[in-house]
Amino acid sequence: MEFDKNIPIHLQLVNEFKRQIVLKEINGGDKMKSVRELAEEMNVNPNTMQKALASLETLGLVYTERTSGRFVTTNESVIQSVKTEMVEAKMSEFVLSLTALGFRGNQMVELLEKYLEGVDFNE
Amino acid sequence: MEFDKNIPIHLQLVNEFKRQIVLKEINGGDKMKSVRELAEEMNVNPNTMQKALASLETLGLVYTERTSGRFVTTNESVIQSVKTEMVEAKMSEFVLSLTALGFRGNQMVELLEKYLEGVDFNE
DNA sequence: ACTATTGTATTATTTAATTAATACAATAGT
DNA sequence: ACTATTGTATTAATTAAATAATACAATAGT
Numbered sequence: 001m002e003f004d005k006n007i008p009i010h011l012q013l014v015n016e017f018k019r020q021i022v023l024k025e026i027n028g029g030d031k032m033k034s035v036r037e038l039a040e041e042m043n044v045n046p047n048t049m050q051k052a053l054a055s056l057e058t059l060g061l062v063y064t065e066r067t068s069g070r071f072v073t074t075n076e077s078v079i080q081s082v083k084t085e086m087v088e089a090k091m092s093e094f095v096l097s098l099t100a101l102g103f104r105g106n107q108m109v110e111l112l113e114k115y116l117e118g119v120d121f122n123e
Numbered sequence: 124m125e126f127d128k129n130i131p132i133h134l135q136l137v138n139e140f141k142r143q144i145v146l147k148e149i150n151g152g153d154k155m156k157s158v159r160e161l162a163e164e165m166n167v168n169p170n171t172m173q174k175a176l177a178s179l180e181t182l183g184l185v186y187t188e189r190t191s192g193r194f195v196t197t198n199e200s201v202i203q204s205v206k207t208e209m210v211e212a213k214m215s216e217f218v219l220s221l222t223a224l225g226f227r228g229n230q231m232v233e234l235l236e237k238y239l240e241g242v243d244f245n246e
Numbered sequence: 247a248c249t250a251t252t253g254t255a256t257t258a259t260t261t262a263a264t265t266a267a268t269a270c271a272a273t274a275g276t
Numbered sequence: 277a278c279t280a281t282t283g284t285a286t287t288a289a290t291t292a293a294a295t296a297a298t299a300c301a302a303t304a305g306t
Contacts (some may be wrong), residue, residue: 067282091238094217105239115214116228191251
């Protein structure tokens with residue numbers, strides 16, 4: 001995975017894991033790879049990975065079983081609410097940005113449709 | 124103006140000025156305030172402000188007349204293309220993010236419409 | 247000519263993120 | 277019991293952004 005150098009890596013890691021969990025690329029109860037392994041795999045320092053995983057734990061998305069490792073939560077309602085929150089955040093950011101650029105709601109919808117026509121494949 | 128602490132301030136400044144120019148809150152030919160004045164007003168260090176303004180200059184959005192100060196470009200086509208680029212960037216980011224969250228184009232439109240119903244005032 | 251105001255440059259300090267290197271703590275699995 | 281693997285903690289070094297303080301350069305306007 002590649003990082004945006006203008007955003008702290010640990011935040012980008014948290015986001016990526018949230019995405020994987022929410023999209024069921026990792027399932028509830030799944031064992032995650034070890035801190036060191038993940039760090040290696042994603043080319044970051046173990047400390048940075050540790051920090052990201054600690055955040056995930058705070059969110060309730062993973063839990064630790066010493067010393068077996070870390071596991072994805074089986075609490076589906078937590079996962080769902082995280083997903084909802086992620087979508088809302090994206091919507092909010094988009095609408096705020098386009099509002100700042102002078103567009104109104106209906107124009108945003110039009111723009112989105114136009115954009116999707118242009119780039120899309122799976123309409 | 125308030126800053127997102129996770130994004131370099133000079134980038135946020137560039138963005139804000141781009142927005143102001145593109146939205147004609149500042150008009151072509153307008154004299155901008157001095158580096159020091161802007162820095163004071165926006166509560167950043169003059170060096171940070173200087174950096175942001177230098178970026179704006181690179182973009183062709185402002186030019187310097189030593190020692191009168193800095194002025195907004197009168198080249199409307201530059202302004203328009205910057206605006207287009209900003210909108211495209213927002214669209215792209217939004218669509219990429221929601222794609223990563225497992226949505227397809229038509230669902231994105233639905234989500235946006237729903238979201239706008241909920242929050243909107245100026246549909 | 248003078249001078250205030252402009253942009254610009256420089257050097258140092260501070261702060262936060264990241265990396266680095268290492269050590270400790272706990273226990274599952276043999 | 278041993279040991280490899282797990283998470284966790286600590287301390288230092290590095291890097292980049294931001295701030296701080298100051299100086300220089302140019303000229304519009306008096």
